[in-house]
Amino acid sequence: MTDIGRLMLTDGEQRSLDEEGFVILHDILRREQVDAIVERIQRMAETSERDYSREAVVEPEMIKVLDLINGGEVFDVGYTHPRVLAAAKYVLGGDMKFHSMGSRSATPGYGRQALHLDFHRDLGQTHPAGCNTLWTLVDFCRHNGGTRLVPGSHRSGQNPREVLDDPEADVTGEVRLEAPAGSVVVFGGHTWHGGAQNLSDDMRWTLLTAFCKRDHAQDPPVAEIIDDDVRERLSDESRELLDL
Numbered sequence: 001m002t003d004i005g006r007l008m009l010t011d012g013e014q015r016s017l018d019e020e021g022f023v024i025l026h027d028i029l030r031r032e033q034v035d036a037i038v039e040r041i042q043r044m045a046e047t048s049e050r051d052y053s054r055e056a057v058v059e060p061e062m063i064k065v066l067d068l069i070n071g072g073e074v075f076d077v078g079y080t081h082p083r084v085l086a087a088a089k090y091v092l093g094g095d096m097k098f099h100s101m102g103s104r105s106a107t108p109g110y111g112r113q114a115l116h117l118d119f120h121r122d123l124g125q126t127h128p129a130g131c132n133t134l135w136t137l138v139d140f141c142r143h144n145g146g147t148r149l150v151p152g153s154h155r156s157g158q159n160p161r162e163v164l165d166d167p168e169a170d171v172t173g174e175v176r177l178e179a180p181a182g183s184v185v186v187f188g189g190h191t192w193h194g195g196a197q198n199l200s201d202d203m204r205w206t207l208l209t210a211f212c213k214r215d216h217a218q219d220p221p222v223a224e225i226i227d228d229d230v231r232e233r234l235s236d237e238s239r240e241l242l243d244l
């Protein structure tokens with residue numbers, strides 16, 4: 001990672017990634033960006049047909065929208081924000097490209113997931129093959145399904161689905177994501193985490209953007225799906241990140 005990239009993260013943020021396996025970055029999105037992103041996700045969910053065959057775990061009650069790279073300019077920040085990119089690159093050890101961007105938003109009463117890893121490859125190694133970033137589009141708290149995260153689990157070299165009797169149950173040391181709208185939690189692919197039930201009466205809106213090592217496959221390959229107008233507005237840096 002370059003010195004400039006490193007400077008984007010404080011020592012405390014780097015330590016959090018090293019020791020906890022995740023970091024919460026605050027004030028990444030402005031209020032109007034949050035509102036515009038939510039509006040767009042909502043509109044796309046209403047107007048596009050959902051392809052369940054592409055969902056690793058089918059959750060019909062949740063709002064899921066994929067391939068937000070083509071969703072409009074409001075999503076460009078998902079793969080251009082310098083602090084988020086710096087954190088993901090730090091996790092991946094400097095070798096990075098864009099993997100995918102979508103939304104998994106919890107409707108009232110839903111959202112609980114088993115603890116899991118987002119990227120199994122390279123388990124046991126310092127740098128996972130992938131890194132996810134979860135963007136809070138409402139204030140996240142325990143009540144509305146703040147994500148479950150297990151600090152230090154990335155160093156266990158273990159997959160929670162293989163070692164826990166019940167990965168859906170709470171585990172010792174688990175914390176819940178509490179962060180105002182416009183924050184981003186960056187977590188490595190080996191960090192045990194999972195969605196939690198939204199007990200509130202409101203939607204828990206989320207954007208997820210994942211990155212991976214350059215020798216890992218994107219989901220789906222961006223070159224195969226990207227719309228011409230998006231391709232045309234990309235900087236050279238973004239084109240490289242998207243592997244175009």
Ligand SMILES: O=C(O)CCC(=O)C(=O)O
Nearest residue numbers: 104146147193194195196
């Ligand atoms: O929705 C959340 O809080 C977590 C989502 C997640 O872990 C996933 O989709 O892999």
